[in-house]
Amino acid sequence: MNIANPLTPEGIWVWVAAILTMAVFSFLYRENPFYRFAEHLFVGIANGYAITFYWHRILVPYLFSPVSQGQKLYLIPIAMIGALYFTRFIPKVSWLVRFPIAIALGYGAGASIPRSVDATIIQQLKATIVTRASFADWQQGVWAVIILLGVICTISYFFFSSERKGLLKPISYVGVVFIMVGFGASFGYTVMARISLFIGRLQFLLGDWLGLIR
Amino acid sequence: MTASDKTRSGFWDRLQRIDRRWVFLVIWLVVMLPLIFPFGIKPKAMPPVSRLFSYIDTMPEEKALAISIDYTPDTQAELHPMTIALLRHAFATGRRVGMLSTQVYGLGLGEEALRQVASEFNEKATTHEDSVINGEDYVFWGWSTPFLTVMLGMGERITNVFPVDYYGVTTESLPITPHIKNFNDIGIVVSIAGSSTPLSWVAYAQTQFGIRIGCGTTAVSAADYYTYLNSGQFTGMLAGMRGAAEYEQLLADKLAAAGSPLSLRRKATEAMSSQTAAHLAIIVFIVIGNIGYFVTRRGKQ
Amino acid sequence: MKRQLPLLIVLVVGIFAAAAFLIPHPIVRSVDEVFRNDVLRIIAAFSLVLGVGSILRHHFIKIKRKAAHWPFSYITIVALFISAIIGLLGGIDPNRPGILPTQVGGFSFHIQTLFSNIMVPLAATMFALLAFFMASAAYRAFRARNFEATLLLAAAFILMLGAVPLTRIVIPPLPDFAEWILAVPNTAAKRGIGFGVSLGIFATSLKILLGIERGWLGGGGS
Incomplete structure (x- = not known):
């Protein structure tokens, strides 16, 4: 592989992407105008991209097309409620923005309550309870018991309704041990994640741009 | 304290206050050099990865694979190889694919992935059956908002949620649509996300419609999601670039066993040498930092 | 109104x-x-x-x-x-x-x-910049000051080493042990914390519905 040719239609974009990548990396030395340029460019393009798809894939097919064909005319008042978002920028009537927010927030909160309770509490509780079936494989059974004890200890660490003494003290300390191992696992994986992001950029710079790797 | 103790303590003290740009330089080199001079290591799939692979591999033939591009460009280095690997797996086994996005910025990434993988297969195709055709073998439904409209609506009728696909074609007119009407025709939805969207898939789509959910996630979130693997709410999980590399390996093994002529670039696997070197470097940094901390603390005492 | x-x-x-x-x-x-x-x-x-x-x-x-x-x-x-x-x-x-x-x-x-x-x-x-800041922060601030911090550090090391394929050749049991940490003690801790978070979300959603939580109304127009 060779370095991307900036005189070809594809190559010029590879160069643009590479220069922007280096502009952002220049922040590692210190903040500078190249980084600031890249940062501001990103915000602009990201918003332009979002506008494109909100228009072409939501407003046109769901609102303008049916209404222009005389269908779903009830969408007109709904669109007017949606348009109240504009009032956020008109101080005298900015309170009107509460109406579209109220509909979105109300539905979101109402829809999430029964479903989240089931998914994140009931199903999780079911998975924590140790039954005879947990010992179908004895090793898995032992792990299930450790998980059950770990969950109890962890929760007891966050139990602030009474003073931490007596039995609660050692139990909550075991909880701390579990929590620290859990946080350590998260940290180890966070390192992996961040390094991966950098590797991705280097794969682009060394591969697509410089042609040093395939 | 002796003079040598003072000198030692001074050295470690200076080392602790080193300009951070030296640390940056070391990280840059440690990641870059193994990319240029890799040491070939074959990843071995861990249970969360192999569970997802086996489920997709063995689910009934008529069931489609749905891939939800719930990530954005900032985490694409970790997550995009997962999308590529899943698409290759589906196309190599002749499985129908439906792709969607719950993030507007995921759309462009989904389009890139489909274009790349479809052309990989079509370049080698000699017959119509070998080809991978948009609208017949796969559909890119595109994006809609808010996410719960998508997750709940797809259980009822997908064409109501996506009347037009990403390219603006009416979904009712696509030959694939009669085969993927709603979740009943989908074997599993794999949500690839840098956020908590896979949990939303569980809460909305799984709770109401019982659909299986697979998860591809950044390593940052992976440790938190093991609890959903343990409960069976996630059928399987790919954790970060490592998860993608393991999936790539399973697919490569399967293709090799089937004598497939496809030789596909595996970006996540290629990254594993750098990943190894970087982890070792970070560990060394922490160890040096700690030695310095204890030596200087003893010096001060 | x-x-x-x-x-x-x-x-x-x-x-x-x-x-x-x-x-x-x-x-x-x-x-x-x-x-x-x-x-x-x-x-x-x-x-x-x-x-x-x-x-x-x-x-x-x-x-x-x-x-x-x-x-x-x-x-x-x-x-x-x-x-x-x-x-x-x-x-x-x-x-x-x-x-x-x-x-x-x-x-x-x-x-x-x-x-x-x-x-x-x-x-x-x-986002790739985070790799550098994380490395620098780990070097400067990640100290095994007490037993709990040492435990956190040990778990992180095991995970970092267990996550890369080379370890399977050098220390064969380590990747499986790292996976066990994730699947058992980590799961227990995250599930315990998760219950608290889920109950918190549930309570907040309920407070929004019942009009107890009104932060979203913003200021003005009382």
Whole structure:
């Protein structure tokens, strides 16, 4: 592989992407105008991209097309409620923005309550309870018991309704041990994640741009 | 304290206050050099990865694979190889694919992935059956908002949620649509996300419609999601670039066993040498930092 | 009117949304479907106004006041308008261009081209910077000061080593041990914390529905 040719239609974009990548990396030395340029460019393009798809894939097919064909005319008042978002920028009537927010927030909160309770509490509780079936494989059974004890200890660490003494003290300390191992696992994986992001950029710079790797 | 103790303590003290740009330089080199001079290591799939692979591999033939591009460009280095690997797996086994996005910025990434993988297969195709055709073998439904409209609506009728696909074609007119009407025709939805969207898939789509959910996630979130693997709410999980590399390996093994002529670039696997070197470097940094901390603390005492 | 009516809307819409899940009656389900697909979607689409409007206002004010680095605000505004015009007039599918051609000769400036070659590298690189700051922070601040911190550090080391394929050759049992840490003690801790978080979300959702949590109303117009 060779370095991307900036005189070809594809190559010029590879160069643009590479220069922007280096502009952002220049922040590692210190903040500078190249980084600031890249940062501001990103915000602009990201918003332009979002506008494109909100228009072409939501407003046109769901609102303008049916209404222009005389269908779903009830969408007109709904669109007017949606348009109240504009009032956020008109101080005298900015309170009107509460109406579209109220509909979105109300539905979101109402829809999430029964479903989240089931998914994140009931199903999780079911998975924590140790039954005879947990010992179908004895090793898995032992792990299930450790998980059950770990969950109890962890929760007891966050139990602030009474003073931490007596039995609660050692139990909550075991909880701390579990929590620290859990946080350590998260940290180890966070390192992996961040390094991966950098590797991705280097794969682009060394591969697509410089042609040093395939 | 002796003079040598003072000198030692001074050295470690200076080392602790080193300009951070030296640390940056070391990280840059440690990641870059193994990319240029890799040491070939074959990843071995861990249970969360192999569970997802086996489920997709063995689910009934008529069931489609749905891939939800719930990530954005900032985490694409970790997550995009997962999308590529899943698409290759589906196309190599002749499985129908439906792709969607719950993030507007995921759309462009989904389009890139489909274009790349479809052309990989079509370049080698000699017959119509070998080809991978948009609208017949796969559909890119595109994006809609808010996410719960998508997750709940797809259980009822997908064409109501996506009347037009990403390219603006009416979904009712696509030959694939009669085969993927709603979740009943989908074997599993794999949500690839840098956020908590896979949990939303569980809460909305799984709770109401019982659909299986697979998860591809950044390593940052992976440790938190093991609890959903343990409960069976996630059928399987790919954790970060490592998860993608393991999936790539399973697919490569399967293709090799089937004598497939496809030789596909595996970006996540290629990254594993750098990943190894970087982890070792970070560990060394922490160890040096700690030695310095204890030596200087003893010096001060 | 200004406060009570929005609070009433939240309550009514919220109860309906919860009921639609709990009452599997066809009429309730079909009303819910229409509500989601038509009402919610159109309203959500207009919410973009808040984001774009705030960005534009912020940068116009910066330019007007000549605040620090104000010339860069022109970059954001010009990039926003140019990319929006290309996207709106040039269309999404390059094979079915809109009223604005997005290709001159072989050179494309289609919205997908801008996404792949400007947005992706910028966003991906900004996040890649975190690798360096994380390494620097780990070097300077990650200290085994006590037993708990040492435990955290040990778990992190095992995970970091267990996650890479080379370890399977050098220390064969380590990757499986790392996986065990994730699957057993880590799961126990995260599940315990998760119960607390889930109950917190549940309580907050309920407070929003019942009008106890009113932060979203913002100031003014009492």
